Amino acid sequence: MPGERGRGTERRAQCGMRTFRTTDIERARAWIADTLSYPVVLNPLTDPADFGFAMSALRLGPVTFATATYGTDVLSRSEGLGVAYHINVPRSGQVVQSHRGEVFRATASDGRVPVFEPTGALTGELDATTEVLALGFDRQAVESALEEHLEHSVRPLHFPGGLDPYHGRGLTLVSLARGLATELAAPTGLLTHAPVAAGLADALLTTMLYATPHQYREELADPATRTCPRPVKRAVDAMQADPARPFTVLELARVAGVAPRSLQAGFRQHLETTPMAYLRRLRLERAHRDLVAAGPGVSVTEVAGRWGFTHLGRFAAAYQARYGKLPSQAHRR
16 A cells, blocks of 8 residues: 555455455564464565555454465564464465475465474565465364364374375365455355355365375275274273263273273374373363353363363463463453
């Protein structure tokens, strides 16, 4: 917006869409962080006077979608995303992105892009002609959905080699994103219908799980590998039915009908964890769900105690490690 240096405009359209324009770098940075949960530093690589940021964004439950342009060559940097997985695909121009020691180059028709993980530094170098499709997936939603598909707990995902957004499974994911880009450009109002919005969010999240090259993709593709032995399944079912119960390994072994050592070995082999670690994670997920949904009359201490956390300091540390924020911060949302 020539002549309005330092100012910005924001517009909220139907379907929860938001648009924002500014020539101020710090305003652009703040809006990206607020909209995409993507803390970033922006450095123009040419004349800063040419900087002109424009973004349209849409949130569908755990999925955030946006298109963005910068008006000039720009370098973006972040020390970590904390709460989300992100994929940035150029619609025009070219982008060089780096993450976890890998460098990815892509244009609007060729190349590969990284799947940014919640931790680890990342950079992106975009030329002045670049328009980016940006997809953000809430970390908890991604990992919970994967656990539902696999029927066991999972570790944070890693995506070595990145994603080819122009062929195969990656193209399917990007095609869904392009459809949303059309909706951003010319809203039809269809996304005001909750079933439509929820269905699109679920489709994007599920497609992301099946399209990206994480460590569980082969297991997703082969349902037979997801079958746990009956003793492990019995112990898992008992914990899921009553996570707040003060289970011990001995008690779970009795439920499973095996010796404690055999149960421990079964969890390590098939779930890559231990019975007690699985139980702690399950309790943490239930506490997170309650904190997000809780009203002002419910305290963090009450929620923690409900799910068996008697030491608030350790609960807060475990919660922050899992969700990237303190329990009190989730409770205030």
